[in-house]
Amino acid sequence: MHQRRHQITERVNNEGRTSVQQLAEHFGVSVQTIRNDVRVLVQQGLLLRNHGEVLPFPHRENISYDQRRIRNEPGKALIAELCAEQLGGFQTLFMGTGSTLAELAARLGEHKGLQVITNNLHVANRLCEHPDCGLTIAGGRVRLRDRDVIGGDALRFFKRYRADTAITSVGAMDANGQLFDFNDDEVMAREAMLEQSRLRVLLLDSSKFDCLAPCHAGHIEDYDLVITDKPLPQRLQGLLIAKGKQTLSGT
Helix, strand or coil: CCHHHHHHHHHHHHHCCEEHHHHHHHHCCCHHHHHHHHHHHHHCCCEEEECCEEEECCCCCCCCHHHHHHCCHHHHHHHHHHHHHHCCCCCEEEECCCHHHHHHHCCCCCCCCEEEEECEHHHHHHHCCCCCEEEEECCCCEECCCCEECCHHHHHHHHCCCEEEEEEECCEECCCCEEEECCHHHHHHHHHHHHCEEEEEEEECHHHECCCCCEEEEEHHHCCEEEECCCCCHHHHHHHHHCCCEEECCC
16 A cells, blocks of 8 residues: 555544545645545545545444554553542442453552453453452353453343443444444443443543444443543533533543
8 A cells, every 4th residue: 555545544543534634734745635545545445535524434343452452552541540540449340341441450450349340351361460359250152353252141241230330432433422333242231231330431542533333332421421531522521511421531
């Protein structure tokens, strides 16, 4: 792939919706040159174009866990630190799937008396080293690529418990705050977690802002606390504040 086109694809996938003008200024070329690059990338199914803007392509399948783990790695680490600071000891936590949840699990060592209930084997593996944490994991079919327990097994599992706090992530969020994921299995398990918990926390790194995925997964308003590495768009922040919800970000 042409080097600049490769860089355009990476930039849009990492930062979300971007104007053609912004890309032209960033790469120091004309708007027409960027339009030609984008036209090729759209034809290849790598990006989407809409009224002078370029958007990430809503892939049918999520990228692998290892790819997600290193995508915006500093942002995920910051979110995990912010979340860990909000948690106290002696709580029961639901922890869902995703690389940011695994980052959080690695930062819970100072929290005593935790009871963690999860379908994320990366989370479970990290918490096996925790000096004072009860751990319950879902049994059933494992999605080997991501090491998650999925489907009806995870749905029935979470419905059997109650938790003080449910901590989840999602695959994407559009400009209106609608949330999306890559398959129904993830959505169903997450819905069960939210139904069975008192406090709902969403961890959302900025690479997922203004993106799409195939399955609708609720709205950002469904959560009591939203933690991001970069501030949410001002309109979404205002919406959450008006609903009495909280947001935290790194800046």
